[in-house]
Amino acid sequence: MKGPNPGGAVVVTGGAGAIGSWLVRSLVERGATVRVLDNLSTGRRELLPTSPRITLTTADLSHPGPWSEQFAGASSVWHLAANPDIRLGTADPRVDVENGTLATFHVLEAARRHDVTSVSYSSSSVVYGQAKVLPTPEEYGPLLPESMYAAGKLAAEGLVSAYAHSYGIRGHIYRFANIIGPGMGHGILPDFFAKLRADPTRLEVLGDGHQAKSYLRTEDCVAAMLLGAGQAQEPVNVFNLGNADRITVREIAEKVVAAHGGRARIDYTGGTRGWVGDVPQQLLAIDRIQRLGWSPRYNSAGAIDRTIAELQAAAGSGRG
Amino acid sequence: MKGPNPGGAVVVTGGAGAIGSWLVRSLVERGATVRVLDNLSTGRRELLPTSPRITLTTADLSHPGPWSEQFAGASSVWHLAANPDIRLGTADPRVDVENGTLATFHVLEAARRHDVTSVSYSSSSVVYGQAKVLPTPEEYGPLLPESMYAAGKLAAEGLVSAYAHSYGIRGHIYRFANIIGPGMGHGILPDFFAKLRADPTRLEVLGDGHQAKSYLRTEDCVAAMLLGAGQAQEPVNVFNLGNADRITVREIAEKVVAAHGGRARIDYTGGTRGWVGDVPQQLLAIDRIQRLGWSPRYNSAGAIDRTIAELQAAAGSGRG
Numbered sequence: 001m002k003g004p005n006p007g008g009a010v011v012v013t014g015g016a017g018a019i020g021s022w023l024v025r026s027l028v029e030r031g032a033t034v035r036v037l038d039n040l041s042t043g044r045r046e047l048l049p050t051s052p053r054i055t056l057t058t059a060d061l062s063h064p065g066p067w068s069e070q071f072a073g074a075s076s077v078w079h080l081a082a083n084p085d086i087r088l089g090t091a092d093p094r095v096d097v098e099n100g101t102l103a104t105f106h107v108l109e110a111a112r113r114h115d116v117t118s119v120s121y122s123s124s125s126v127v128y129g130q131a132k133v134l135p136t137p138e139e140y141g142p143l144l145p146e147s148m149y150a151a152g153k154l155a156a157e158g159l160v161s162a163y164a165h166s167y168g169i170r171g172h173i174y175r176f177a178n179i180i181g182p183g184m185g186h187g188i189l190p191d192f193f194a195k196l197r198a199d200p201t202r203l204e205v206l207g208d209g210h211q212a213k214s215y216l217r218t219e220d221c222v223a224a225m226l227l228g229a230g231q232a233q234e235p236v237n238v239f240n241l242g243n244a245d246r247i248t249v250r251e252i253a254e255k256v257v258a259a260h261g262g263r264a265r266i267d268y269t270g271g272t273r274g275w276v277g278d279v280p281q282q283l284l285a286i287d288r289i290q291r292l293g294w295s296p297r298y299n300s301a302g303a304i305d306r307t308i309a310e311l312q313a314a315a316g317s318g319r320g
Numbered sequence: 321m322k323g324p325n326p327g328g329a330v331v332v333t334g335g336a337g338a339i340g341s342w343l344v345r346s347l348v349e350r351g352a353t354v355r356v357l358d359n360l361s362t363g364r365r366e367l368l369p370t371s372p373r374i375t376l377t378t379a380d381l382s383h384p385g386p387w388s389e390q391f392a393g394a395s396s397v398w399h400l401a402a403n404p405d406i407r408l409g410t411a412d413p414r415v416d417v418e419n420g421t422l423a424t425f426h427v428l429e430a431a432r433r434h435d436v437t438s439v440s441y442s443s444s445s446v447v448y449g450q451a452k453v454l455p456t457p458e459e460y461g462p463l464l465p466e467s468m469y470a471a472g473k474l475a476a477e478g479l480v481s482a483y484a485h486s487y488g489i490r491g492h493i494y495r496f497a498n499i500i501g502p503g504m505g506h507g508i509l510p511d512f513f514a515k516l517r518a519d520p521t522r523l524e525v526l527g528d529g530h531q532a533k534s535y536l537r538t539e540d541c542v543a544a545m546l547l548g549a550g551q552a553q554e555p556v557n558v559f560n561l562g563n564a565d566r567i568t569v570r571e572i573a574e575k576v577v578a579a580h581g582g583r584a585r586i587d588y589t590g591g592t593r594g595w596v597g598d599v600p601q602q603l604l605a606i607d608r609i610q611r612l613g614w615s616p617r618y619n620s621a622g623a624i625d626r627t628i629a630e631l632q633a634a635a636g637s638g639r640g
């Protein structure tokens with residue numbers, strides 16, 4: 001069993017991001033020394049606590065580089081760095097090839113060259129495409145991604161699996177539902193808040209609002225990743241990470257509008273999808289990670305409520 | 321329904337290879353003008369017939385280049401170019417990233433920029449890894465490739481699917497069993513023939529010989545591809561292409577030795593796999609392509625026998 005070595009050095013790519021920085025803090029609390037690699041395109045230095053056991057190296061993982069020296073002596077790598085915006089990848093197909101597929105390849109090569117024995121990868125439920133089975137189990141196929149972002153996730157999963165079988169690096173693949181929490185510049189809640197800031201009378205919602213997905217809080221997601229990496233037994237271990245319930249975009253819009261005083265009109269652009277590459281109906285089977293003893297603190301609605309409250313507090317303090 | 325336009329221009333990458341050149345001949349017989357792109361690393365100019373309706377452009381698809389001009393006015397692209405050697409990809413992990421994943425990305429970009437509306441891709445049964453279900457259906461998951469070669473195939477499938485959903489290029493994905501036939505420099509039969517040429521007294525076989533796989537002749541494979549591309553209705557259509565039966569490496573070794581006079585001793589190196597990344601047990605469910613009216617002319621043993629006879633004839637004529 002090879003999980004994160006609590007007393008040793010670990011690498012976290014994308015460690016200055018909203019999920020990555022939470023993971024970094026959790027790893028440090030468990031006694032690890034954490035070497036963060038981040039290109040700071042969406043990650044932010046301020047999300048990381050000041051600690052002698054955290055170093056931040058600015059790194060472009062889409063190319064090999066001196067950043068790979070950070071892998072020397074590390075026991076594991078948590079590879080979270082990626083383009084977070086599906087629509088950006090559709091507009092420019094190179095984005096996810098370079099920052100998804102090639103970055104993952106270079107990270108795995110660095111791990112191989114430095115004898116790092118464990119890799120944990122943040123994949124996504126979008127690898128399933130629009131699944132015909134809900135809740136979708138990890139065994140679902142065929143995997144037909146509908147966006148370049150999703151294709152990049154699937155390609156990276158395949159690379160993790162190949163490195164596990166060909167070079168003996170244990171792999172942990174986490175297929176995330178929608179992860180929400182503090183520090184995110186992107187996603188449904190920051191988008192809705194930004195729209196209402198620009199025009200408090202009206203909230204435009206992409207699609208018909210019936211899109212229904214599972215939302216998971218960052219802290220629940222990170223707890224599941226740490227648990228999975230510590231207990232997984234196969235060369236490659238795939239875990240869905242989401243909530244057992246889901247919530248519609250319409251309900252989320254109404255919650256956000258209520259939090260802003262309830263006066264804004266909600267306008268739906270129509271259509272079953274929010275955008276090209278959107279997967280409007282998503283619910284993951286999570287019994288595999290639950291069998292390891294994990295259960296989320298917040299359900300989908302609870303995760304939305306908590307994050308809305310945080311965004312309101314941040315807006316009230318002028319940090320919104 | 322968008323299949324190959326019988327009267328129009330089509331692009332075939334890897335068209336100077338053993339499977340590609342057979343496909344090129346079949347397309348020309350159906351009235352197409354064929355633009356072949358090949359880096360001639362394993363493909364050979366001599367495999368292509370001389371015809372005013374065939375042009376060959378030497379092209380390195382791992383980088384964008386002027387070769388993409390060959391897509392102008394084409395109705396479809398058949399993307400077969402790839403590294404054919406699993407072991408090469410394990411020795412140097414860049415090989416399949418560059419010649420598999422990136423080449424497919426550049427081919428799809430060329431198709432998108434030139435409004436090519438159909439792409440057919442030669443994937444492989446290795447995307448299944450060592451499947452727990454035999455015969456393995458197209459819906460099998462999780463897809464956990466065990467080699468860089470397989471990871472490159474899975475990545476390319478994901479790209480084809482993303483381009484289909486994001487940019488409207490209809491995709492056809494063919495997951496090949498072991499395809500055998502004339503003109504192949506690589507694979508179990510050319511390898512066994514080369515070994516017996518070097519030492520007629522002894523045939524070394526990698527693994528214990530109990531590896532059992534399905535083998536399909538090139539002409540049966542090409543017929544299935546043409547049928548599938550002409551009749552598939554979904555944005556992305558995945559077809560297994562193999563035989564309903566399989567044959568063991570031991571049986572193949574005995575057939576090859578018998579064809580050489582039966583005097584050579586067969587030595588097994590032992591172990592259930594031939595090499596790192598080998599998938600020793602493989603059998604594909606082929607009812608999806610069969611429902612379109614396809615059935616192979618040769619079963620696995622028949623395909624082996626026919627190819628042995630061709631290799632013998634070639635050796636006898638001094639071309640072996």
